[in-house]
Amino acid sequence: MxxxxxxxxxxxxxxxxxxxxxxxxxxxxxxxxxxxSTDEKYFGRTPEELELIEKLNAEQFFNEHELETIDVLSNLILPPNENGGPTEAGVPEFIEFMAKDIPELQTTLRGGLMWLDHKSNTDFGTEFKLTEEAKQKQILDPIAFYDAEVPMDEQALEIQFFSLMRNLTLTGYYTSKMGIEDLGYKGNMPNxxxxxxxxxxxxxxxxxxxxxxxxxxxxxxxxxxxxxxxxxxxxx
Amino acid sequence: MQIKESATVYDAIIVGSGAGGGMSTKVLADAGLNVAVVEAGPFFDPKDPKQQTQLKWPYESPRRGAGTTRVFGEWDMAYGGWEIEGQPYTHKDGTKFDWYRSQMLGGRTNHWGRISLRFGPKDFKHKDVDGLGDNWPIGYEDVKPYYDRLDKLIGVFGTNEGLPNDPDGFFLPPPKPRLHELFYIKGARKSKMPVIPSRMSMLTKKINNERGVCFYCGQCGRSCQVYADFSSGSCLIFPAQKSRGQVDLYVNSMVREVTTNEEGKATGVSYINREDRKEYKLRGKVVILAASACSSARILLNSKSKQHPNGLGNSSDLVGKYLHDSTGASRAGFIPGLMNRKLSYNEDGVGGMHVYTPWWLDNKNLDFPRGYHIEVWGGIGMPNYGFGFNPNEFNKFFGLPTGGYGEGLRADVKKYYGSVIGFGGRGEAVARKDNYCEIDPTTVDKFGIPVLRFHYKWSDFERNQAKHMQATFEELIHNMGGEVLGDTPTKEQDYGLLAPGKIIHEVGTTRMGDDPKTSVTNKFQQLHDADNVFVTDAGPFVSQADKNCTWTILALSMRASEYIVEQLKQQNI
Structure with a gap:
């Protein structure tokens, strides 16, 4: 175009x-x-910044199973509507990138995914992504709400994990083309x-x-x- | 390794291409002079599609705008930050100063807030008011003609309000307030606080045929491709290149020192070319330092010679002293009246605020001597990394659970979108000799240049001012029917007063004065110790006002640069 x-x-x-x-x-x-004008070939990176992005893209942090779990989880957090959902908005790829870009996120994310499978295996005998939706929700319900009066880093690991997943899912979705349309933001164009x-x-x-x-x-x-x-x- | 020296002798070598250096370049080139501009970073033109970030969408980047490589977010148009790899600085006695640098053509002007406030009559003579600090050797009437010409040359919107210490000017008309700003106006008036249209250097109306008019994308921090905001490269350097004089740009060139001769006069500069990492020399009749207050002080202190054993211009031992930044404290509130907004329209406006509150009280009745102004933010801006975090946090104010998952989150995001308003107080600190930067003899940067070491402490003047800001912000939020976010910062937290350097308004390191014993430069920003060296950044400021410093840097640079042209013509230097 x-x-x-x-x-x-x-x-x-x-x-x-x-x-x-x-x-x-x-x-x-x-x-x-x-x-x-704006040229879609570029997004204003310096040569050093482009190099960093290429380097991060060449690395793989999450394995296939983890990415599939992230995909399932993000679709539970924000179910798709007629505009689309986290999968179409590239949320799993975005989370993979951010985990490399901000390494402080890694332990909470990976550890949380392991917690999720452990919980699912213990309660239902299957890993989280293969568990039926109603049971997945049984796992999520106790960790999905947080106490807004307590600092997040003082709350249980699984609550921190879910909160982080919810944040990354929503920010990934609402910064995508479809998410911005779904939100209804009308700017970023001459007027x-x-x-x-x-x-x-x-x-x-x-x-x-x-x-x-x-x-x-x-x-x-x-x-x-x-x-x-x-x-x-x-x-x- | 031999230092390569150029044969050309420039009329002037200008170090730095931000506000001060850009203005010097424009004035000298317009006068037909032959100048070299030496810039530490790369060439930059906001029109260049490769460098442009304006009008980019978050999804054009894999990190969706996160600030990993640029501290104000990845679309911000400043190459640099408080920390730059290979270019450290250190601190003394456990004190704190955060030093922001932007190394590129145009420097920090590519991303700044464009808040363009004249200093008022009181700001140049504040010692007369409260006995603190020192008066400037010049007054408002000396600078007014330059402010007037600056308004017309660069363009600034605002309104003539007849305020005694926030002078009128030649303003372009301001944009209409946005929704949250209408709430702010209402809330401030309940406390009898004034609110006026902001004064910022974006073109809401044409000023010439070279620059475009604002198209309201709200992205001035990304530097404008039609040159509708003031950035030094697009509005001063590029026009200078088209004028009568010759302008040679040396980019990626890190100045190490000013070279001097037997008589102690400057002969030029030496710099490191960042590409081949070799040292070069340029020769000039005049050297104009405009590398930023701290960088220029560093260059002077590193320019030691037999004639200037304590560093160039430093016989007073005051280079680097009296360093001070604006004070800053912030607060935000959730305003239920701004919930459930219709998103039927584009509210981007100009980048930053459309209204603000200048300092409105008399310090005689307060426990701190200097004032502050209030900057306002809010609105339905473009989503970027961080948007949607804690999407229903404000449920807590309604006794509803926070968190959860499912379809309801979409409704939560829309319900609260644009319901937060934030305030930044930006105030004046009293300049003190014992807040300073100096050379750290133990550390060099990756170019082999000795680095700066900072020593900076706030006093109770600044802490009490921050305490007052917090009380004001809370009152404003309550006036708007809102809920204050976060706890009130305590005394132990300095009432939320940010570390010095965080507001990026550092000034005072080569302060001007009539007495060479108590100042570094004279009232034309000329070194007392070497009459062909000038400083046209914020170094010569005797005091910061409760204003932002850029408009005064520009006016004073215009004044000093015209003096330089005159002195060169008369062959006095």
Missing amino acids: DRRKSIKSIILGSVAGGLAVHGCKPEGAAIEEETV VWDGVPQDVLDQHGVAYEEEWLAKCVDQSKRGVIAEWDENGNLLT
């Missing part, structure tokens, strides 16, 4: 609303559509900010004051070069 083109069309699409005043805009009020919509103001019981708004940018004139009088009053 030619990302450059698609961003351009996004801007034209989204700015058109914000600049509905186009017809009466003064000369020079055009926005810089053509210069906004013209012109205040909170009225229905949102009403919902939260706040309002703009005329006096304050009068100081704010008139977006129809944002493309006009600023000029001031000698007292700092904006003329354009």
Whole structure:
């Protein structure tokens, strides 16, 4: 996909609303559509950072069984909906990467997975990933809730483990393309900010004051070069 | 190994390409001079698709934005941090100072908060008010013309409010407040605290045909590809390269020392080329240090010669002394009124806050002498690593269980998304001689250059100020109908006062003054001991204000650099 083109069309699409005043805009009020771009081939890493990522990618921390267990567990934590779920969002791969990127996570994750299988084997005679869902939940129910008044590192290992898995599952999902869509976040693209919509103001019981708004940018004139009088009053 | 020396004699060698060095480069090149800019890190242009992080999505990286290699998250546009591999620094007497460095063209300006506050009349003469510290040898009226020109040259949004110590300027119009900022305004007013539109250097309106206008992605910390935020590379160095003068960029070049001659005048600099790890020399009529307050002090202290046995410019023994950073303490609150937000719109806005509170009280009535301003954060920002952690933690405020699993977590995430507001207090510390950096004779970095050793302690002035910040933040959160997150930091925790260096506003290491015995530079930032060496970073600050230092670094660098041009023309240096 030619990302450059698609961003351009996004801007034209989204700015058109914000600049509905186009017809009466003064000369020079055009926005810089053509210069906004992002190239999907890169993600802003220095050569040293790329090297580190390649090195981490070449290593394998979790074995196949552990990754399968992570997959099963993450889908219990956040069951898929019509937008998808942890598997489609790449959560197991993300957790594998993070365990190498932040090695402090390793013992809690690996130890927790072993605890899970031990518990499942003890109670049901099968490892966790092969246990039927209702029984998996019986294992999870006692470890899934934590006491918010007690520091996490003072809580039982299996509670710490589950909390970490829940955090990584949710962050992995909500930082994926489908997760961001599911959440409904609308930003990270060129637009013209012109205040909170009225229905949102009403919902939260706040309002703009005329006096304050009068100081704010008139977006129809944002493309006009600023000029001031000698007292700092904006003329354009 | 022989040191390679270039034949060119530059009109000036500028060490560092951040705010101070960028401005020196622009002024000198505009005057038609031939300058070398020596930068410790690589070339950087926010337009370069390979370096760009602006508009990247978290899923473009396997770590989804986590801060493993960049302390403010992996999209932050500063190459460096508080710790840099192979470039250590040490501490004395168990004290603490965290030294942040960004080594790249543009330095820290590529990621900074763009909070662009003029110092006020009181800030230059604060000793007259409370008897503490020292006055500057210059006053607001000396700097005002430069602030005025700076506003127009670089662009800053804000409003003229007629406040006595937060001067008016030539502002671009500010953006409208976001939802959490409307809550903040309401909450602050209940305590009779002022709130005004913030003053930040992003272009909400065109200032020339070279730079683009803000397109509200909220990612100024990633440095703007259309140059709509102020970054020194894109807004000063690149334009300087197109001006009358000649600008030679030496990147990946770590300056070791300023070289001097028999008369004790500077002849140039020596630097290590990071690529071949060899030492080179450049020659210049003038040397302008703008490597950051601590780096410039380090270069001066390492520039020992027969004429300057204590380090260049250090006959007063004050290079490195009076080091001080802004104070900082933070707090956050959960605001039930901000729950269940409609996500129908893009609220990214400009990077950082749209409103803020300047210092509003009289210290005469308080147990600390200097003020602070309040920065505000919150909103429905882009998810990155950490988003969704403890997704229903705030259930505790409703007597509901925290944790769990299953479909309900999706609802929890949406319910609480954007319901937190946070505050940063950024205040003035009193400059003290016994807070300093010096050379550690026992340690060198990987370039073989002796490193800095820090000695820094907060006093009760700063601790009491942090205590006041905490009480204010809690009051604000209650005013907004919210719940304060975390416990109130205790006296033993310095009331949450962050370690010096954490706010990254360090100043004062080559302070200016009229008396060579009590200052390192004169009021034009020229070394008392060598008249062709200048410092245009924050080193010459006599005191930090309850403001951020960058706008004053820029104004003073413009002033000093024009003085340099004048002195060169008159052949005085």
